[in-house]
Amino acid sequence: MSESTFPKDSRLICIDGHDLGLVERTGSFVLDERPEGKVTIIETGPSISVPFIKEALNNLNISLKEIENIIVTHIHLDHAGGAGILLEECPNATVIVHPKGKRHLHNPSRLIQGAKAIYKEKFDTLFEPVIPIPEDRLREMKDQETLQLSLGRTLTFYDTPGHAKHHFSIYDNVTETFFTGDTIGIRYPSIERQGISFYLPSTSPNQFNPDDMLHSLRRIENIQPKQIAFGHFGISKETEKIYSEIRKWIPIFIDNGVRVVNKGGKWEELRDILMDEIKKELSSYGLEKDDSVYDIIDLDVTISAMGVMDYLLKNKSD
Structure with missing residues (x-):
């Protein structure tokens, strides 16, 4: 197995996308329900992460033709910037996005403009290319809508603003995992290996709202997941510690x-x-x-x- 993946655990694999050229910065998650169901990817990272995703999929013997769902928790380019370029090589896939983010994946000009305002001259290196996604290959998921992956495995989508208005989080009933993107913060696995559990909120511009973030946290907490899957980075079972830190x-x-x-x-x-x-x-x-x-x-x-x-x-x- 590629070094860019963690061991498979109950049909859930984490891939390191090497965002910003860093290890354990931004991750993607693979949910493999073959042969009964579908292969789903949650988060693509930016375009520079796509080669790492493809390498990991190849090592997992997953063909790009077998990808049916590409889900992005929100449309910030470090989570969704690579969706267009990956989709071009996944002929049977649909990109699933929050209703408030759909139009921006179809026309990413405002996303690009916003990211350039923050990253300035580093933008091209970090995020190019950002490929528009055809409307007929985009699908919205509203609050508490579900996606059936296989018999017995369902993803449920929850509107979770705070980090961004165009953010949902996804609950997987099989692994009892909440994929929370940036809604309830950032995990630092390198210091966790040193015995230090430390989480910070992600309050980036321009839609951060602390009240919404805390409300979304309560929503996730009330579902009582066994573990949280972070966009930055990896999976933690310390749910109570996460909630208290944020x-x-x-x-x-x-x-x-x-x-x-x-x-x-x-x-x-x-x-x-x-x-x-x-x-x-x-x-x-x-x-x-x-x-x-x-x-x-x-x-x-x-x-x-x-x-x-x-x-x-x-x-x-x-």
Whole structure:
């Protein structure tokens, strides 16, 4: 089996898409129901992840012709940017997307514009190409709609805004897994292997809403899944720890953001404050100051600080 996949567990495989050229940054999930049912992929990552997906599928003896569903939790390019280019090689597949995201996969110009505003000159390297998807190969899933994969295995879709309005999360009844994209945060497996469980909310611009995020968290929590599958990255069975960490960090992000806004500060200042808070916490767990995970956390917190400031400035009282 390719090094880009984790061992198969109850018909669920995680593929490392090497987003941003990093290991364990962004993942895709393969649900294999052959021969009774279908092969489904959840998340494609950006276009640069597609070769890693194809390699893993080949090593799993899955033909691209056998892919029937390509599901994206939301349309941000690090989760869905590769959907168009992958679909071109999957003649029998349909891309499944939140109703508020469908038109943007058909015409990704606004997605591209938004990503360029954040990533600037790095955009081409990180995300090109972004291929429009024909309307007749797109399918919406509304709140609590289901997709039958095989006899006894069903995916149920839940509208879960907070990170983005065009975000759903998917519950798999066989593995009792919730695929949550970015709705309830980010997992850092490299430090988890050091015995440190640490999760942060993903509050990127421009649709972050803390109340919606907490409401979506409660919705997921009430289903009582056995495990959470993160877009960033992998699978965790520590569901209660995840919920408590996200509930803890959202107010920290917002309260510090309010203080920065009130004194006329910029997102860079908020980023630095949040990084100090995070380093203080992780050092209390014994994490070394030069651990490589800080490079990824710094990227996440940079984008999250932008999103918090965007939210607060939009909602600032006159």
